[in-house]
Amino acid sequence: MxxxxxxxxxxxxxxxxxxxxxxxxxxxxxVETDMHEFMEYVFQPTYKRLKAAMATEPTENAAWKEIKSTSLILAESGNLLLERAPEKEAAAWDEYSIAVRTLGGDLYHAAKKKDYAAASTSYKAMLQKCNACHDKFAHGEHQLSP
CATH class of the missing domain: 1.20.5 (Single alpha-helices involved in coiled-coils or other helix-helix interfaces)
Known part of the structure; x- marks a missing residue:
């Protein structure tokens, strides 16, 4: 027993x-704890595809699909950034991460509607937030342009 x-x-x-x-x-x-590596292999290729897709107003569904895909990846990656806040300036990091998530989401929703004007506005606003974050956390390096 x-x-x-x-x-x-x-x-x-x-x-x-x-x-x-x-x-x-x-x-x-x-999986990758080095922020430079994370940005280089998650954000950079996605941004480059989005930049090419946003260069002119899409006329074909494939181009809109690329904008939807890349903007959704960037928006959801904003959530991944929230998991990687630095010890110093975490509040600012969170603000920029949330902005990427929000503006990337706005871009995604505009692309779903095939609204290039709204997509372009969200895209440029998202890049401004990315650049502001790069100013604060990367000493002004890695500036993005539409």
Whole structure:
């Protein structure tokens, strides 16, 4: 009887430990912790595709699809930036991250409507926030242009 209760206790502890391990795995965890690398491989290629797509008003669905795709990636990446706030100036970092998420989302919604004027306004506003963030956190380097 004692052996059964010990085995039951051990099994229960194993289940709890496994559950806690799985719960921890569901927490956001950056794959790349170096911000320069993160920006270079997540934001930079996406921005370059978006810049090309926004250069002129799209006339084909494929171009609108590119704008929708890249703007949604950038908007959702704003959430990823919130996970990477620096120890100093975290409030400013959060402000810029939220702006990227919001303005990228506005750009996405404008592209869904094929509204180039609204898309262009959101795009330029998002780049201004990106550049302001680069001024504050990257010593003015990596300035973006529409």
């Amino acid at each position: 004692k052996i059964c209760s010990h085995l039951f206790g051990l099994a229960a502890m194993t289940v709890v430990a496994f559950s806690l391990t799985q719960a921890g795995a569901a927490e956001p965890k950056p």
